[in-house]
Amino acid sequence: MNTAGLAAALGAVAIYAGMFAAGRAGAWDGLNGYDQTAIRFAVTTVLVLPFLWAAIMPAVRRIGIGRLFALFVLNGAPYSAVFLGGLVFAPVAYGAALVPGLQPVAVMVVALLWRGQRPALPNVLGAAICLGGVLVMLLDRQVTGNSDLPIGIGLFLLASAMWGTYTVALKTWAIEPREALATNAPLSALLYLPVYLLWQGPEAVLAAPAPAVLLQAVYQGVLVGLVALILFTVAVKTAGSAAVAALAPAIPVLATLIGWAVLDERPNGSQWAGLAVVTTGLLVGTLWPMLKARQQAAVA
Template sequence: MTDLASPNAAASARRRLWLGIGCGLLTSLIWGVQSVVSRQSVADGLSAADVTILRFVVASLLLLPLARRRMRPFPVGALGWRRALILTALAGAPYALVLVGGATFAPALHASVIVPGLIPVMTVVLAFLVLGERPGPLRLLGLALVLAGIAAFGWQAFGESGAGAGAWIGDLFFVANAVMWSVFGLLALRWRTDAIDVTIATCLLSLLLLPVFALTMPIRLGEVAWPAIALQAVYQGALVGVGALFLYTKSVEWLGASRATLFLPLNPVVTALAAILLLGEHPSPVEVAGMVLVIAGMSVALRAR
């Protein structure tokens, strides 16, 4: 019995490993191309409010059947209203609005480097200030490399002229995104939240903010071609809002949380290639050097204990 079970267990472990790797790679592909799709929305004439509305309406419609079965009380479940509203303010519609707003000013590569690169930096800073956790030397080395790479992007952005003169404004938006997500991550960890519950609650509660965006910000949905609207609805709402969540959750389930995060450094590479192929945005030598530093720093920091 043991001899028969052992090969079966080994085959099952290999299958879980490869399924986890596949889910991790697909998640990085979706997140990496997201910055390019957000940048394309600017070229298509959509505003940040337009893209945010499309994302959360579509994601909420797709998640609603699951929410009705899973969330008691509806729509916040075990989170409760206070925690759900706080997490929505940090990672729901306001976060998406800032992210797409930054794409109005900065190239797609900036978002995929600055946001995931700064998140571990801000998380370590907040964990030290709030929880008293001290990072080890290897993690500090990784974060130093990340900061050096992001400094290269900042130096490049402030030196831009002409069409790229406002890139530094977009970079500040992305810094705000990193701060928001770091606070969100620490609170989610401290409150021991379930990833699927958080995603459902933040999507559904974000619907409450969409009328405010519609009344106070430019809305150009009626002026833009349907293919452009469909691209943002499908990609931002279905793939990013629902698909990436499912894939990342499965990669964590099959690989473990630590190994699942090792795919994050792939995001800037995917964005750089997609931006060249789809947008014609070619990174400068300084931006390439900054991207390499950030990827190296993320890899070192994520491997540190």
């Protein structure tokens, strides 16, 4: 991995890891998942439109309205509201373990049912280990002792399933990153913001402290909505998707450490154990295929 690719990949991983703490901080400031989603896509759309306006209609014609709507549901405003909503009810450690931890399982199941793609042994083993880590988290005594926590966990599970399905959809429909970036934010703003304003209204956003709203605008709207996607694309082009995927297992632990440092949400023993198992599963699912491919290339 060259220096530029490594820097871009590390930047994207760091932003995605910090997203959990940023969303949790917004919840503490009275901004629920709907509020944070509205801020995110309002800001991202304003940033994206001047640069990608010309790419929108060609993308719409190639992808089709039906598929665009599916992508909007799976990784647009609905996904954001579900994911950020989970952080209203559950600490960062749960989101950091459950959302990335179940994505390999979701991708494997959806790819099998949709594409008839049989998973390779490393994927099955990695997904099984991740499931074990998730089970450890779900058996934590805090889950049964907190009436709000199961709601957050349920939302995290749904978010993981949505993202996993989105991942398979991108590959199946051959969606280019530029097309996704050009259409996702504007479509989310067009379909979500009017419903949000009519159904809930911006009262919570207007009542929240200005620094809290600014944090969501900068982190969710600028960093997550735009910068991370650009960094991810640059990293994949310069270093390769396999090399970038190798850094993904760092997200659960890094996100939890950021939550601990910034929000003072210190995980207990069960949560650390679950995170360790999930991270191990992610490592098995990503590094084993890479090592095997290198060995085969060396032999050839």
